[in-house]
Amino acid sequence: MSEIEVAQISCGSEYTGIQGEVESAAEQVGAKIIFPDIDLEEVEAAEAKFGLRVTSPDLKLMLARAISVVEGHTTADAVFIGTCFRCAEGALVRNEIRRYIHDKSGLPVISYSYTERTTADTLLTRMEALTTIAKRRSLLAREKQTGITAGIDSGSTTTKAVIMKDNEILGFGWVSSTDVLKSAEEAYSTALKESGIERDAVQATGVTGYGRFILGKAFNADLVQEEITVNSKGAVYLADRQKGAATVIDVGGMDNKAISVQDGIPGIFTMGGICAGASGRFLEMTAKRLGVDITELGKLALSGTASNISMNSYCIVFGIQSLVNSLSKGARHEDVAAAACYSVAEQVFEQQLQEVEVRAPVIMVGGTALIEGLPQAMRELLQAEVIVPPYAQLIGAVGSALLSSGFIEE
Known part of the structure; x- marks a missing residue:
């Protein structure tokens, strides 16, 4: 197969100094970054087509480039959408473009908010996944x-x-x-x-x-x-949901993944997390502080009420401090376990599930899915079916x- 072309629709990659990192990550996986060509009239018309008014000229350009990809004026195999981490307007535009491209084109999409410290290594797995979906659709099916x-x-x-x-x-x-x-x-x-x-x-x-x-x-x-791609395939296979839509959530020991899947093939995905407080490591630390094995934390959480505990921070350090303070005031271990599970689920919901199309069923996988309080917390947040398949950790x-x-x- 010829070189995979990834359309980059972004704002701020030159300003933050990470454009070279984006191109390096793409090059390492045999992909080429392309920028949709746009004229001034298309930029001016883009807001009306989207029904979205934005202040930044660069964000307006993003809208026009998205339309170019969807309408076939730009040929691409996949799309990378990026905006600056600190830009609220950019986050809104990024999400609208991600939804628009996925719904209208069916191309694999990754959206990402970057900082000045984003490196090619950080982006590598994301770029690799984009090229895998484009190259190996028959294998993934x-x-x-x-x-x-x-x-x-x-x-x-x-x-x-x-x-x-x-x-x-x-x-x-x-x-x-x-x-x-x-x-x-x-x-x-x-x-x-x-x-x-x-x-x-x-x-x-x-x-x-x-x-x-x-x-x-x-x-x-x-x-x-x-x-x-591998985890999403394993998830839908074990959950017997290889046909139709599904959302895969994998809360790992170091990072998290949220993947929107159609017929076993990822369409939109996000990877990473703002803080280790949204990872399995936080649950391990909670179990240690409660004096129970990590395998016992989930059942303990099912008997507790998360709202009885005040969590003042998502940070893994200050989050544990909140739990310790609650214990010092006589809080029940069950409530602390429930609060820890709910905190992780809430962070995944707020930070990552906003970047994908959440479609039932939701399949929770990885070792943390076996901590029963975590899937239960996700059910409460999403008000949707959450499946934990057999061999979820595998x-x-x-x-x-x-x-x-x-x-x-x-």
Whole structure:
């Protein structure tokens, strides 16, 4: 396939000095950044077409460029939408353009708010996901696993591996992430042992997660792919929602992902988080402070009332301080657990779910989905169906095993 062309519709990338970082991230994944050509008359007419009046000339240009992509005057395979983190008007325009392009064109879209410190490394996974969706739609449409395959997910907190055969999970391993290779080998060996499959019987291997490039070389993997597309595929597969619309939420140990999916293929997605207070790390710290194992925190939260606890900050440091202050005043452990879960869910709702089209069912995945209080808090916030599929903690490994079966020669 020829070079993937990503239309950049943005404001402030030159002013913040990160335009070179955007182009570097695209180049690293074999993509090319293009800017839709617009004349003055189109800029002047754009506000009327959108029904949205904006002050900034650069934001008006963004509206016109979005129309150019949708109406086919600019040919692109995917779209990157970006505005400055501190610009409220930019955030409004970014969201309107994201919705407009997704609804009218069907192109994969990522929207991002950047700062002066945004780097190519920060953008790399996002750009990789855009190009994957554009290049590998037929592979991402795969609904069944065939043959004997392995999937390894090298996450920031845990490393997971699965062995699958003819659409069934035969064995899995799940260990804490320390050394990338050692953790992967331990998880993989455990999965092989549990499945009863010999290593040389595995026909294809897929890897994903933060350590995917190291593992790709070490395991001679057939599939080395970012976690946005792999995780969303694993999620809809395990939830049996491969047809129609769905929203995947993955609250990880280091960052979060929210992905709008149609027929198993991501359309709009967002990745990251403002603070670690919106991550699984905050829940781990809460469990430690309550003197319970993280696996017990969820059930504790189901018996509590979050509104009984005053949370003064989303910050992981000050958030824990709020919980400690409540405990010192005699607060019930159940209420503190519920408040911690609700705080994480609320941050994901306010910071990330505004960047995607939330369409039921909502599928919550990752290890944090097993903390029952978190999906319950999300149900309360969204007032929508929230599914936690079986093997929710293994979606990256399962998605890798499923997709890698597409590389087995018939």
